[in-house]
């Protein structure tokens with residue numbers, strides 16, 4: 001991977017997270033390229049990171065791997081501009097929600113090696129969660145290279161069925177926002193209950209981090225970890241009963257189905 005040239009088309013929130021994550025894993029800044037229609041954003045990214053920035057033609061000409069990181073709604077026009085510029089033997093990785101491999105092949109050519117994946121923003125700190133799927137044109141070497149790029153910034157799982165990527169989008173793609181919402185809600189409630197605002201934020205964030213680390217540190221399932229916090233007749237039990245009365249599980253399921261449905265609608269935009 002460290003000898004490959006990786007070019008990002010679109011240098012927004014998700015591309016920036018991946019770029020910082022790759023740099024933290026010692027991918028040389030000289031091997032990372034980015035372009036964006038927002039030239040101020042691109043200049044800022046260049047000065048923050050030292051990566052190579054330029055026009056679409058510049059970054060496409062350099063690339064062994066092109067990461068398409070624009071919004072789904074502009075993917076078709078981005079692909080049409082990119083198609084004549086792609087280097088032979090390059091692999092194109094799309095991170096866009098909803099956009100299918102079939103659409104990408106229609107826009108970039110049936111022979112183009114393609115990977116569709118769904119990463120998430122914790123890639124910025126090496127804690128990303130990505131699922132990937134490749135088309136038949138993608139060689140084992142190109143799949144391995146694509147996997148290495150995403151594994152450098154977290155975990156990466158290959159999917160058997162492309163359809164599952166919409167579920168992954170609802171789970172781990174959008175998922176960080178659900179945990180941030182939980183942190184916001186816990187912080188706000190503590191402040192309402194009279195706790196100092198700084199302390200409320202610190203404790204809400206540390207608790208989220210602690211719970212995540214604990215869950216990741218062993219094979220003990222989250223349900224058992226939850227039971228270990230819940231002393232019979234104690235405080236947690238009352239909080240969990242309150243969540244239950246308000247249908248917490250159903251609320252989460254409905255939210256994830258809404259995200260999955262939106263991914264399917266975005267595919268309809270193809």
Ligand SMILES: NC(=O)C1=CN([C@@H]2O[C@H](COP(=O)(O)OP(=O)(O)OC[C@H]3O[C@@H](n4cnc5c(N)ncnc54)[C@H](OP(=O)(O)O)[C@@H]3O)[C@@H](O)[C@H]2O)C=CC1
Pocket residue numbers: 009010011012013014015035036037038041069070071072074077078095096097118119120121173174
């Ligand atoms: N944010 C997230 O957590 C995740 C996002 N994704 C996917 O990543 C993609 C990007 O999302 P995100 O980073 O949040 O979006 P952003 O809007 O932050 O970034 C997209 C960037 O691409 C620019 N852009 C638009 N058209 C072009 C073009 N033709 N050529 C080059 N640059 C262009 C945009 O400029 P301008 O703003 O001026 O339009 C913007 O700067 C989406 O497809 C999304 O589904 C996937 C996983 C997680």
Ligand SMILES: O=C(O)[C@@H]1CCC=N1
Pocket residue numbers: 097169173174
């Ligand atoms: O909200 C979105 O559409 C993108 C995809 C997953 C996370 N952010």
